[in-house]
Amino acid sequence: xxxxxxxxxxxxxxxxxxxxxxxxxxxxxxxxxALHCEKLDFAVLQICPTCxxxxxxxxxxVPTLVLLDISLPDGDGLELAETIxxxxxKTKILAISSHRDxxxxxxxxxxxxxGFVDKTDQRPEVLSEAIAAVMSGKIYYTPIVxxxxxxxxxxxxxxxxxxxxxxxxxxxxxxESKTDEEISAILGISPSTVQSRRRDIMRKLExxxxxxxxxxxxxxxxxxxxxxxxxxxxxxGAK
Numbered sequence: 001x002x003x004x005x006x007x008x009x010x011x012x013x014x015x016x017x018x019x020x021x022x023x024x025x026x027x028x029x030x031x032x033x034a035l036h037c038e039k040l041d042f043a044v045l046q047i048c049p050t051c052x053x054x055x056x057x058x059x060x061x062v063p064t065l066v067l068l069d070i071s072l073p074d075g076d077g078l079e080l081a082e083t084i085x086x087x088x089x090k091t092k093i094l095a096i097s098s099h100r101d102x103x104x105x106x107x108x109x110x111x112x113x114x115g116f117v118d119k120t121d122q123r124p125e126v127l128s129e130a131i132a133a134v135m136s137g138k139i140y141y142t143p144i145v146x147x148x149x150x151x152x153x154x155x156x157x158x159x160x161x162x163x164x165x166x167x168x169x170x171x172x173x174x175x176e177s178k179t180d181e182e183i184s185a186i187l188g189i190s191p192s193t194v195q196s197r198r199r200d201i202m203r204k205l206e207x208x209x210x211x212x213x214x215x216x217x218x219x220x221x222x223x224x225x226x227x228x229x230x231x232x233x234x235x236x237g238a239k
Contacts, residue, residue, distance in 0.1 A: 015043030018064035018135060022047045023054035023080070024096075025073055029119075033067050033096070036127055051075040058084055063091060065135065070097035070104065078107050085112060092134045096127070101221025105148035106160065108141070115140040159220060162204040168222065170197050174210070175217025 020042045024030040027049075034044045045061045048054040051072050058066060066084060070077040081093050094115035095108065108116045114134040117126055122142055133140035152158045159168055173183045180191040180198070187194075198213075207213050217223055 015041065017041045019043045019045050019061065020065040020067060021045050021054065021057050021061060021063045022067045023049075023051070023057075023072065023077065024067065024069040025049040026069075029069075033127075036124065037067070037131070040128060040131060042131075049073070051077065051080045055080060055083060058088065058091065062088055065131065066091060066093045068093055068095045070095055070099050078104070078111050078113075081111050081113055094130055094134050094140070099221065100144050100148070101219070102148050102152055102158075103221035105145045106152065108145055109149065116145050117142050118144050120144075157205055159205065159216075159222070163201060167197060167201050167204075170194065171201050171213070171217050172222040174198065174201075175214050175223040177214060 017040060020037050022030050022033050022037070022044065024033060024047070030047045030049070034047060037044050042065065045063055046057045048057050049072075051074050054066075054068070054072075066081075068077050068081060072080070077095060077097070081095065084091060084093060092114045094117065095113050096117045096119060097104070098119040100118055100120060105116075115130045117130050117140075126142065130140040130142075152160055155161070159171065163171065170183060170187070173186065178186075180194040183194045184191045198210075202208065202213060205213070205216065207216060
């Protein structure tokens with residue numbers, strides 16, 4: 001594949017099944033997706049390595065399909081997906097990611113992605129199945145999404161059940177090993193209030209030490225959630 005495909009729109013052959021933009025920062029993966037889409041008779045319009053470039057490309061070309069990585073250098077692909085869906089409701093979005101944590105799986109469903117394929121243990125043929133499904137108007141999630149959701153529903157102490165959004169954000173910052181003083185500065189509250197909130201969180205989750213609380217936040221993907229509160233993709237700009 002030519003270098004220009006990474007940054008410029010192309011007029012590749014085919015396209016009978018639609019027009020696709022790929023938003024993926026790993027070049028080898030992106031080029032595999034592009035070749036795969038071309039075999040399925042999609043015209044690959046552009047490959048973009050960042051949220052900013054991806055949003056600009058979608059606004060310029062209005063593709064029928066977007067293949068989207070969730071973790072991008074300048075922001076959260078799920079936040080980008082929300083923007084795309086709001087501006088271009090007819091565009092299908094299929095996320096492809098190695099993230100399998102409960103927070104990510106929960107957000108995939110809340111955002112309303114048309115499809116999600118986890119990179120970890122899926123065969124290439126699954127990508128073809130997913131693309132065919134979303135283009136025909138169906139929702140296609142590989143099993144980890146529903147498995148994760150079911151696990152959260154079964155757990156009476158799951159963070160989505162017992163913590164407020166505010167407490168969840170504090171937990172995310174605790175998971176990043178931030179001090180009470182650092183958290184208080186970010187949220188504009190006193191360190192003593194942070195300490196009180198920490199105790200409430202530990203009580204609600206039935207966790208009795210800070211190291212275990214940090215481990216809980218990391219395992220459930222909440223540290224990732226906090227990172228992208230601070231680094232959302234661009235919202236403005238002309239279409």
